[in-house]
Amino acid sequence: MGIIQSIKNKVRQRSIHVCYVNVGSCNGCDIEILACLSPRYDIEQYGIYVHNNPREADILLITGAFCEQWEDKLADLWEMIPEPKAAITIGNCPVSGCTFNRRGSFVNPPVSKHIPVAASIPGCPPRPTEIIETILQLAPLVFKDYEEKK
Amino acid sequence: MLSIFCYIKEFLRPEWWKKFLFVKTPPLVKPDYFRDYPHLTGNECTHELRCMMICPSPGAIEILKNEDGKWAPVIYKGHCIRCGLCVEACPDNVLASGRILEQNETDNTSFLASYYINVNDALCMKCGNCSVACPINKEIDPQLAYNATSSSNNVIMRVKGSKLTIMHPEKCTGCKTCEKTCPNNAITVARVIEGDQDDD
Known part of the structure; x- marks a missing residue:
C-alpha cells in the first residue's frame, strides 16, 4: 500500500454517489432524504451526490416495507450497481415493517432478507443528521483499499 | 495591479483555504429537546403496562425483568416510532424523552386510564x-x-x-x-x- 493508495482512499471518501429507492414506504423517509439536499444540511459539501441511476451509484438508500412487487426488481437494481457498493436502509419499515406489518398487509420485511444490507438507520422517520452521519461513517469502510480486496 | 495584490492577499489567508477545502457547516447534532428514543429515568417501574397498551407500533416496547429482577421497559429500535406516548402514559415517569415530562408538568396534563x-x-x-x-x-x-x-x-x-x-x-x-x-x-x-x- 503506497502513497497513491492512501490518496485514493482520501478522495473516495469525499466522493460518494447515492441512489435512493422507495420499496413501499409512506414517503416520510423520502422527504427526510430530500431535506438532506436542502441548504440547511447540504450534503454536497460532504461529497455526497444524488443520482437516481443505479449504474452511477455507490450507495443505495432503501426506504419502505418491501411490497411484494419489488421481489425481483430490487435484486435486479442491486446487480446493476457497480462494485464497490453498499445498501443502507432508512427508517423502521425496512427493519421491521413498523406500522405496516400487520395481518392482511402485503409487505415482506426485513429488506436484509432480499439483498445484503450494510447498515440500517432506525427511526420513523430518522433525522437528516442521522442519515448523513451513517453514510459518512459507512463510506470509508466500504471504499477503503477496494483494489486490494478484489 | 492593486486588485491582483488584493487577490493574492485573500488567497494567503489560512481561513480561506480552510473554507475551500473542508466542510463549511459544522456537523449537525441533535438538539437537546429532540424527542429521541425514550430512556430510563431511574424511577421504579410498577408493571402497570400502560406504555405497552398505548404503543401504536407493534413490538416496540416490552416490560422485561432486568438483571436485578426488577421490571423495566425495553425499547426496540427499528420498531419504535418515537411518538412519546409511552412517556406520557406512564404514571410513574419511568421513561423520559425530550421535554415531554417538563411540558406535561407546565401544562398540568396527564393521561387517565380506565x-x-x-x-x-x-x-x-x-x-x-x-x-x-x-x-x-x-x-x-x-x-x-x-x-x-x-x-x-x-x-x-x-x-x-x-x-x-x-x-x-x-x-x-x-x-x-x-x-x-x-x-x-x-x-x-x-x-x-x-x-x-x-x-x-
Whole structure:
C-alpha cells in the first residue's frame, strides 16, 4: 500500500454517489432524504451526490416495507450497481415493517432478507443528521483499499 | 495591479483555504429537546403496562425483568416510532424523552386510564375461565378455582347464581387475560385513555 493508495482512499471518501429507492414506504423517509439536499444540511459539501441511476451509484438508500412487487426488481437494481457498493436502509419499515406489518398487509420485511444490507438507520422517520452521519461513517469502510480486496 | 495584490492577499489567508477545502457547516447534532428514543429515568417501574397498551407500533416496547429482577421497559429500535406516548402514559415517569415530562408538568396534563369489562350473556357459558385466569382475582382470593363459584365478594368477577357477575370493575388493570382465555369470545375489555388537563 503506497502513497497513491492512501490518496485514493482520501478522495473516495469525499466522493460518494447515492441512489435512493422507495420499496413501499409512506414517503416520510423520502422527504427526510430530500431535506438532506436542502441548504440547511447540504450534503454536497460532504461529497455526497444524488443520482437516481443505479449504474452511477455507490450507495443505495432503501426506504419502505418491501411490497411484494419489488421481489425481483430490487435484486435486479442491486446487480446493476457497480462494485464497490453498499445498501443502507432508512427508517423502521425496512427493519421491521413498523406500522405496516400487520395481518392482511402485503409487505415482506426485513429488506436484509432480499439483498445484503450494510447498515440500517432506525427511526420513523430518522433525522437528516442521522442519515448523513451513517453514510459518512459507512463510506470509508466500504471504499477503503477496494483494489486490494478484489 | 492593486486588485491582483488584493487577490493574492485573500488567497494567503489560512481561513480561506480552510473554507475551500473542508466542510463549511459544522456537523449537525441533535438538539437537546429532540424527542429521541425514550430512556430510563431511574424511577421504579410498577408493571402497570400502560406504555405497552398505548404503543401504536407493534413490538416496540416490552416490560422485561432486568438483571436485578426488577421490571423495566425495553425499547426496540427499528420498531419504535418515537411518538412519546409511552412517556406520557406512564404514571410513574419511568421513561423520559425530550421535554415531554417538563411540558406535561407546565401544562398540568396527564393521561387517565380506565378499563371496562363487557360480558355478552348470550355467548357466555359460565365456565368461569376468565375469573380463574384473572391475575387480580388470584391475588385477592387464591381459593378461586374451577367454575369460579367461590364465595368471596372482593374479586373483580365470578360466577354467581349461574351468571357471570362483574363485582369490582374498578380493580381491573386491563391485562386482557380474560379475553384470551374465553373460549367463546364472550368477554371483552375496553381500554379507555383520557387526556386530562387541570385548570388551576
